[in-house]
Amino acid sequence: MEEVLYKEKRLGTRRPEILRAALELFARKGVRATTVKDIARKARVAEGALYRHWKSKKELAEELFCENMKHFKACMEAEIEGFKGTKLRVKRVVGAFYTFAEKEPMVYRFLIQASLYELSYLLPRTSKPLDLFVRIIQEGIESGELKKVEPPLAAAFIIGAITKLPDFREMGILKKELKDYIDPLIELLWEGLKARNGLGKTFPSWKG
Amino acid sequence: MEEVLYKEKRLGTRRPEILRAALELFARKGVRATTVKDIARKARVAEGALYRHWKSKKELAEELFCENMKHFKACMEAEIEGFKGTKLRVKRVVGAFYTFAEKEPMVYRFLIQASLYELSYLLPRTSKPLDLFVRIIQEGIESGELKKVEPPLAAAFIIGAITKLPDFREMGILKKELKDYIDPLIELLWEGLKARNGLGKTFPSWKG
């Protein structure tokens, strides 16, 4: 008895189970369509348990969103840490993006879906992959490796294309693994974005 | 116009008001988050009126989706009717796409959002703009105007970029009107997609 209490104290709580369960359900059905009962059942916990850790279902969703988004961005940041050259960096972020999407499909689904709809109001104050893309693009334009376009337009161009692939895979329009589309996709993007004027563009790797 | 109103009155139906109200609410909040009471209030109708015309809120949403998607595609199809040359055709569909998005922002929002989430299960059996894009791309590849990529990948590339723009505008990342981004965007897309090998690409307009 003592031991059990001690163990519970040590191992702490059902927080992780609840987080995991909620994430998956939110990813599959959306926050609104997921009931607290659903979460509790999946986490093998009583309904009330959720309220020990979060004030409401909404807060749980918001925590999941912000933390996972931060983590997603961090994964991508880690991949370009120390790498120079815009093309290479784009390649690496995109690779990291799809690695994440494939390793954590539920997290990925949840983040994308929630960004667009149910939790979109959180985006402005959330650290997110988009910020990273915009930075890389801006630096690429400044360095002359990229064509002179409005950075947000270029970001929309890149991110739109990148995020559409998993959608099409889920719809069954694309059959192969996401990884297999990276190279051709990068080519499409790069041909669109690369600078074509005189010098700057010729040796991008010198710059970085 | 007069006549239409008259007819509607004569046929004695609040159907159009309900459709209009529901569409706007669905676009703003999603189907699930919109209550029948919301719709009734906005349409200035009793709640029960909805059930004379549709069996449920869901059926109303489904009709709105399918009919508007059909209309959306038709608008785009009309714009390329008789036009040859892949670049021109892409330009015109994209133009039609944004014209639609700007003239019917509620319809556009609803279609995009519902496609991705609440009504995505309808997509396979729905006639949609995506079908048109895939066709144009396929023909462009066959005619040698476009690089040899998997058509669905190219479609994801184009559609991803195109649909991201309105998202970014809504987020406030892009400030100008959608129209103003068409030309630079087309350039990005075209540079990515155009064929670069010997001849075929040089005179694409000859082909069409």
Place this chain on the structure above:
Amino acid sequence: MEEVLYKEKRLGTRRPEILRAALELFARKGVRATTVKDIARKARVAEGALYRHWKSKKELAEELFCENMKHFKACMEAEIEGFKGTKLRVKRVVGAFYTFAEKEPMVYRFLIQASLYELSYLLPRTSKPLDLFVRIIQEGIESGELKKVEPPLAAAFIIGAITKLPDFREMGILKKELKDYIDPLIELLWEGLKARNGLGKTFPSWKG
């Protein structure tokens, strides 16, 4: 046009169709479970039509109940008109009862069901077969043909047995036609009820 109006005037109304449709639905599902829309659909009439002829669904049901009950009783009365001898009379009423139940199964069902539940409050002021049974029994006791039991008890005994048969047929417990059970049933009833004391019973027909 003139003719149509004239015809409608002449043929009058949709009253009979509505009555027929309502009766069948009430018999099958009960009054409460039958909607005005159900009735209108079955009668091939608009919902509002019902309110031309009755103030409410309830009034329609009440009219159906009282009129049919009266008719039911009249059918049975006609069968014993002029016949003497309690046993014979019982035989004939029971025969008439089952003839009615088989020729007008919907009317029968409706009357039985409504008597017991939804319209039971009408029974006291309604002319009904029960009244007839009680009369026959009373006369049979007075004439000495029947055992001296409380007439209502004897009536419950007879009516209970009689009405149970169609129930059991519907449940599939009894397989043959109702008609085929009349004679054995009458024997059971008669053996139970007939007077056993010396004289009275011997010449019942003298009395009547």
Place this chain on the structure above:
Amino acid sequence: MEEVLYKEKRLGTRRPEILRAALELFARKGVRATTVKDIARKARVAEGALYRHWKSKKELAEELFCENMKHFKACMEAEIEGFKGTKLRVKRVVGAFYTFAEKEPMVYRFLIQASLYELSYLLPRTSKPLDLFVRIIQEGIESGELKKVEPPLAAAFIIGAITKLPDFREMGILKKELKDYIDPLIELLWEGLKARNGLGKTFPSWKG
């Protein structure tokens, strides 16, 4: 008793209150005519409480029906346990039947009414008094104590008569307590059913 209450409190359940309230309302007005709000009000519980214990009002009604029917049959079975002789057994079951009807008038009403209408679809798969009657009759016929009639016909005869009494009492046609009618009713039934040929029938009590 104390313990039971304690347990109920501890297990923290309003299940019994809801069952009790629902039963009474169903008995009085029928399942359909009883609203969930009615039940909740009578049970002094919020409407939602019902749904913790049953999936729907229908399921609650079905449980009440099956459980009470089982109990009803068990009460009657207990009364003939170990008793021999068909007449005695019939007497005892009928006695038990009316004892039940008088001690648990609500349960009785509900069972009869629901059997005939709203829940009649459950009867085939429900253990019910009818099964017991059929068994006793069959054994009575086999032993030669009863006339050779189709057992279901005899069952209809007995059950019809028995169940009609409470109806007539409620209608005010019979004034005394049900108990007081048992003996005369048994006589009516027995005279109808008893074997009249040769020996076997003469001393039924020798058999048991």
Place this chain on the structure above:
DNA sequence: AATGAATGAGGATTCATTCAT
């Protein structure tokens, strides 16, 4: 912390009845 019964506001849907045509 955990449990799970209870709460009750709110949501979707039904349906008798009304009423303009």
Place this chain on the structure above:
DNA sequence: TATGAATGAATCCTCATTCAT
């Protein structure tokens, strides 16, 4: 009379949240 769209109260059911244990 007939029509059928509209009404809106009433109904069943859901679900986030609370709370006694």
